[in-house]
Amino acid sequence: MCFTHLVRTGELFDLLRDGRPWTRAQLADATGLARSTIAARIDTLIRLGLVAPYGGARSTGGRPPALFALNPTAKLVVGVDIGATHARAALTDLNGSILAEADAQLKVADGPDRVLTWVVDTVRELVTSSNRPLADLAAIGIGLPGPVEHSTGRPINPPIMPGWDRYDVPGHLQQAYALPVLVDNDVNIMALGERRAHLRDVDDLVLIKVATGIGAGIVSGGVLQRGAQGTAGDLGHVRVPGADDVLCRCGNTGCLEAVAAGPALAAAVRAQGEDAETGGDVVELVRGGSLVAMSVVRQAGRDIGEVVATLTNLINPSVVVIGGQLAGAGEHLLAGIRESVYQRSLPLATEHLRIVTSRAGREAAVLGASALAIEHVLSPEAVEAASEALPAS
Amino acid sequence: MCFTHLVRTGELFDLLRDGRPWTRAQLADATGLARSTIAARIDTLIRLGLVAPYGGARSTGGRPPALFALNPTAKLVVGVDIGATHARAALTDLNGSILAEADAQLKVADGPDRVLTWVVDTVRELVTSSNRPLADLAAIGIGLPGPVEHSTGRPINPPIMPGWDRYDVPGHLQQAYALPVLVDNDVNIMALGERRAHLRDVDDLVLIKVATGIGAGIVSGGVLQRGAQGTAGDLGHVRVPGADDVLCRCGNTGCLEAVAAGPALAAAVRAQGEDAETGGDVVELVRGGSLVAMSVVRQAGRDIGEVVATLTNLINPSVVVIGGQLAGAGEHLLAGIRESVYQRSLPLATEHLRIVTSRAGREAAVLGASALAIEHVLSPEAVEAASEALPAS
Numbered sequence: 192m193c194f195t196h197l198v199r200t201g202e203l204f205d206l207l208r209d210g211r212p213w214t215r216a217q218l219a220d221a222t223g224l225a226r227s228t229i230a231a232r233i234d235t236l237i238r239l240g241l242v243a244p245y246g247g248a249r250s251t252g253g254r255p256p257a258l259f260a261l262n263p264t265a266k267l268v269v270g271v272d273i274g275a276t277h278a279r280a281a282l283t284d285l286n287g288s289i290l291a292e293a294d295a296q297l298k299v300a301d302g303p304d305r306v307l308t309w310v311v312d313t314v315r316e317l318v319t320s321s322n323r324p325l326a327d328l329a330a331i332g333i334g335l336p337g338p339v340e341h342s343t344g345r346p347i348n349p350p351i352m353p354g355w356d357r358y359d360v361p362g363h364l365q366q367a368y369a370l371p372v373l374v375d376n377d378v379n380i381m382a383l384g385e386r387r388a389h390l391r392d393v394d395d396l397v398l399i400k401v402a403t404g405i406g407a408g409i410v411s412g413g414v415l416q417r418g419a420q421g422t423a424g425d426l427g428h429v430r431v432p433g434a435d436d437v438l439c440r441c442g443n444t445g446c447l448e449a450v451a452a453g454p455a456l457a458a459a460v461r462a463q464g465e466d467a468e469t470g471g472d473v474v475e476l477v478r479g480g481s482l483v484a485m486s487v488v489r490q491a492g493r494d495i496g497e498v499v500a501t502l503t504n505l506i507n508p509s510v511v512v513i514g515g516q517l518a519g520a521g522e523h524l525l526a527g528i529r530e531s532v533y534q535r536s537l538p539l540a541t542e543h544l545r546i547v548t549s550r551a552g553r554e555a556a557v558l559g560a561s562a563l564a565i566e567h568v569l570s571p572e573a574v575e576a577a578s579e580a581l582p583a584s
Numbered sequence: 585m586c587f588t589h590l591v592r593t594g595e596l597f598d599l600l601r602d603g604r605p606w607t608r609a610q611l612a613d614a615t616g617l618a619r620s621t622i623a624a625r626i627d628t629l630i631r632l633g634l635v636a637p638y639g640g641a642r643s644t645g646g647r648p649p650a651l652f653a654l655n656p657t658a659k660l661v662v663g664v665d666i667g668a669t670h671a672r673a674a675l676t677d678l679n680g681s682i683l684a685e686a687d688a689q690l691k692v693a694d695g696p697d698r699v700l701t702w703v704v705d706t707v708r709e710l711v712t713s714s715n716r717p718l719a720d721l722a723a724i725g726i727g728l729p730g731p732v733e734h735s736t737g738r739p740i741n742p743p744i745m746p747g748w749d750r751y752d753v754p755g756h757l758q759q760a761y762a763l764p765v766l767v768d769n770d771v772n773i774m775a776l777g778e779r780r781a782h783l784r785d786v787d788d789l790v791l792i793k794v795a796t797g798i799g800a801g802i803v804s805g806g807v808l809q810r811g812a813q814g815t816a817g818d819l820g821h822v823r824v825p826g827a828d829d830v831l832c833r834c835g836n837t838g839c840l841e842a843v844a845a846g847p848a849l850a851a852a853v854r855a856q857g858e859d860a861e862t863g864g865d866v867v868e869l870v871r872g873g874s875l876v877a878m879s880v881v882r883q884a885g886r887d888i889g890e891v892v893a894t895l896t897n898l899i900n901p902s903v904v905v906i907g908g909q910l911a912g913a914g915e916h917l918l919a920g921i922r923e924s925v926y927q928r929s930l931p932l933a934t935e936h937l938r939i940v941t942s943r944a945g946r947e948a949a950v951l952g953a954s955a956l957a958i959e960h961v962l963s964p965e966a967v968e969a970a971s972e973a974l975p976a977s
Binding site: 443 | 937
């Protein structure tokens with residue numbers, strides 16, 4: 192029996208999206224497709240602008256075989272990070288390389304109309320200031336500082352976002368741009384951004400944001416894990432030993448956030464006679480050599496480490512990344528975390544575990560929002576839909 | 585441009601494996617394949633024995649359209665559960681329906697030679713006693729009571745399995761049967777078995793086994809999560825509040841297992857003057873109405889609940905299933921667990937959370953080992969490989 196292996200254009204593109212150049216023969220071998228079919232599919236992808244001839248073919252004697260590769264500059268996405276009191280947006284290509292950025296002092300509590308108007312205007316400014324047509328824009332990714340129902344892009348009971356509950360964020364932006372809009376919470380996009388920028392080969396990682404609150408984005412088996420209601424990664428309200436008399440803003444006692452987030456550290460430093468209003472002030476004191484601040488940060492590390500130890504036993508990541516404002520305290524925080532983790536977790540789970548501070552830093556979130564958008568644009572389903580929409584040639 | 589959508593045989597089969605009957609026209613609509621291509625693919629799947637004509641087509645006037653569906657009785661798998669002191673095996677079809685079972689009092693500590701000889705013999709007996717040829721056997725799934733490197737099927741430093749460290753379990757069985765052999769740890773296969781038997785639509789669930797030890801199998805986004813080193817789900821050595829003076833067999837103090845597993849409960853019951861050697865004895869006392877045993881079990885539930893609360897915040901499952909020997913204490917254990925979880929977890933994460941005892945019970949493990957094997961047999965890759973190996977027709 193003659194048995195022909197056949198793949199869709201989107202699935203062929205799946206091979207090309209790793210960025211390496213391929214010859215038609217290699218693509219035919221990898222897919223089982225006939226050369227003529229490969230040629231037609233490549234033609235479609237070139238017309239979509241997603242694939243381009245690649246210039247780097249080395250001659251093997253005679254005419255070198257034509258190479259094709261992902262054309263990462265063909266399309267653009269914008270990644271947006273909305274924080275409690277700031278907003279940031281980055282225009283990137285399909286490699287996630289930043290082409291232009293914008294910042295604003297913007298309060299999420301001012302409500303969706305004001306904030307999303309800034310997003311609409313900023314997206315246009317970023318694209319036009321880069322001398323690219325708006326038609327090159329393929330998708331928008333956006334991170335919000337609260338729980339988000341990812342499938343609909345709507346915030347769900349976000350505590351610090353009055354006016355946003357179940358607001359149709361994609362619908363609002365799509366009045367200005369007829370494009371896919373992907374929405375997620377801030378720690379999830381930070382995890383995606385850190386992975387895309389610095390940990391591409393790591394399939395099991397957790398990014399913990401330590402700032403005014405504490406939360407985590409969890410990637411397991413290469414997939415961002417959101418959980419049944421999208422609340423996975425809520426580290427801040429896990430109970431830690433020895434904190435049972437500390438009241439948390441959630442109404443419970445003994446939560447990690449109540450003893451190890453920025454406000455708690457500032458209070459602990461003040462209680463020992465030094466001057467600090469915020470977690471940022473504590474980081475400054477640590478950098479200035481304050482022993483009080485160092486010891487407070489180290490204890491916060493131990494408390495965070497108790498929860499990281501539990502998380503290591505439950506999820507078994509290979510990398511734990513500490514991000515957010517308090518990551519600025521660097522080794523003092525990490526030392527406390529490691530102390531608890533190596534004491535509490537099983538040897539097999541910690542044998543290859545790395546605990547590090549974020550390298551993407553302030554840009555983790557916009558890079559992650561961009562990654563969310565790129566992931567969508569390059570998905571076999573989206574490529575398939577785009578190829579169907581092409582006019583007949 | 586004429587753009588034909590094309591899929592491989594394995595991917596076509598992916599539509600059929602839900603068990604519902606399909607017409608050729610429905611398959612053509614769902615895949616975009618030409619009717620003639622569908623006919624050829626269906627023919628291949630019928631020759632493989634995986635798909636069969638379906639008899640239930642309702643007439644819509646005139647000749648009813650031919651229907652095709654997964655043929656779940658065509659192939660067999662064996663699911664094996666090796667416990668500390670017992671072994672069980674079940675022969676199932678591709679629906680996971682049990683056709684025959686076998687039990688043995690067998691110590692895993694007797695080593696791989698003795699245990700796997702039993703497996704080899706039992707597999708043959710189960711198939712032949714069911715009057716089926718060994719050629720119908722498609723794969724073997726096996727669960728072991730310790731950490732397993734799933735990709736190679738080798739146990740890694742298993743504490744109660746002398747002689748098994750890095751032993752090539754698939755290699756041993758493949759000397760007798762030239763078939764795929766899938767190996768995993770006991771709690772992972774229990775989670776798969778419970779899901780397959782009773783929670784097929786649940787994508788985010790955790791099964792917690794409470795017996796001589798405590799461990800969990802975690803399914804997130806419909807995928808079993810093993811973690812970077814395969815140690816995910818290690819609940820037993822998470823620290824619980826108020827147990828810092830209790831020494832665990834792992835050498836640490838305050839582990840959940842040291843206060844809430846079978847031996848700890850038996851000791852607590854004895855300390856209050858009742859007679860119990862094992863967790864099983866405690867369950868019997870609870871069933872007999874012992875107030876001492878009930879109160880000990882309820883406290884164990886609260887301790888387990890502390891860790892389930894953390895797990896709920898971190899992973900956000902929609903169902904937590906309690907299995908293993910102590911699940912026999914039923915509502916007394918669940919009440920304690922729920923007490924801690926509803927007190928400690930955030931409302932959004934517990935709004936739809938169900939905490940239940942295992943319905944699959946003793947059969948969860950063999951059903952899960954069978955599910956592991958079925959999952960492999962029905963994977964697009966395995967079907968594709970089998971169709972390539974068919975002789976030309």
